[in-house]
Amino acid sequence: MYSSLQAFELTETSRDWLIHRPMQIAIYVLLAFVLRFILHRFIDRMTRKRAPSDTPALLKPLRDRAPRGVKEGIVNERRAQRATTIGSVLKSTVSIVMLVWAILQILEILGVNVTPFIASAGVVGVALGFGAQNLVRDFLSGIFMLLEDQYGVGDVVDLGEATGTVESVGLRVTTIRDINGTLWYCRNGEILRVGNMSQGHAVAVVDLPISHSANVHRACEVALAAVLEAAEDAAIADDILDPPELLGVNSVTAASVTLRITARVKPGRQWAVQRALTRAALTAFENEGIEAPFLSMLPSTRPDI
CATH class of the missing domain: 1.10.287 (Helix Hairpins)
Structure with a gap:
């Protein structure tokens, strides 16, 4: 049993x-x-x-x-x-x-x-x-960057040591292509601050130096008229959100008087608009005889009497 x-x-x-x-x-x-x-x-x-x-x-x-x-x-x-x-x-x-x-x-x-x-x-x-705390920090930072959408492909950003256009965003590394074509690999955990120049709107800042002997009021009138006319050019008209605004004299140094003009533009287009407005203003200064800051400091070529 x-x-x-x-x-x-x-x-x-x-x-x-x-x-x-x-x-x-x-x-x-x-x-x-x-x-x-x-x-x-x-x-x-x-x-x-x-x-x-x-x-x-x-x-x-x-x-x-x-x-x-x-x-x-x-x-x-x-x-x-x-x-x-x-x-x-x-x-x-x-x-x-x-x-x-x-x-x-x-x-x-x-x-x-x-x-x-x-x-x-x-x-x-x-x-x-x-x-592996550095690796973990990189991954966690990458996750939060993606969730918060701090930047993405195509944005122009300033990450401190590297400034340029974002080409890829990963969990550990972000790649940036700068203006010289150099590709920067930035670890997400080492990015302490992000300056995104492609969100919302941008501001084109145009600084125009003139000599102390130039007529400031006349220079302001000529510069504002030139940039307002240039803003209607088809090449940059669609990029400008608000008409250019003359802020007046921005600084005075021993060498020059600087006038400042600003315009609110689409993100990423501030540099193209800035170059176009600067070219128009300098051309108008040359046509109106408004002296550049160092031109008045050159020695006179008139013969002594």
């Missing part, structure tokens, strides 16, 4: 290890893969655009600071890259969570106490955090 009961217990134990537990493990593994697949498909759907001009559904609740007045293709590229990067982070997070959950469930089925593993994982996580 005892031997038959012992055989029955061994049979039940074998059945538990050979059938029941493997089936439970297979169910958890299958469930983890199914959940991962469903969540990845959902994230892809939220980050995919139905039409080229549409905004991905994932970005609709977030603030979009894309500059106005830029080409639609650049704006779409900026949104697509932003959505793709955020989606990649979400999918990686889902995969890690599903993997950890499946492993813990399998260990529990096998009768392994998972509490020491969780405690060890916490210690290892702290150690890795201290060892």
Whole structure:
């Protein structure tokens, strides 16, 4: 009788290890893969655009600071890259969570106490955090930059050491192309401040130096008339949001008197407008005989009497 009961217990134990537990493990593994697949498909759907001009559904609740007045293709590229990067982070997070959950469930089925593993994982996580704190800081900074849309592809930004046009925004590195064509790789964790010159509007500032002997009032009238006429030129008319405004004398030094004119323009177009207005004002000064600051300091060429 005892031997038959012992055989029955061994049979039940074998059945538990050979059938029941493997089936439970297979169910958890299958469930983890199914959940991962469903969540990845959902994230892809939220980050995919139905039409080229549409905004991905994932970005609709977030603030979009894309500059106005830029080409639609650049704006779409900026949104697509932003959505793709955020989606990649979400999918990686889902995969890690599903993997950890499946492993813990399998260990529990096998009768392994998972509490020491969780405690060890916490210690290892702290150690890795201290060892790779710069990498973690870069990733966290990149995530917040993407969520807040501080800058994007096509923006002209000043990141301190590098100033230029943003070519790509990643979780760890942002690439900037400066005016000389140099490509700068800026770690997101090292970016302490961002000056974005492509959001909202910009201001074209035109400083016009004249000599002390020139008639200031006449120079102001000539400069304002010249820049107002130049603002109607088809090349820059669409870029100017408000007519140029004469602020008057901005500074007086031992060498010159400087007049300042400003105009509110579309983001990223301030330099083109500034060059056009400066050229028009200097041409008008030359036609009206208003002296440049150093011209009056040159020695006279008249013969002595």
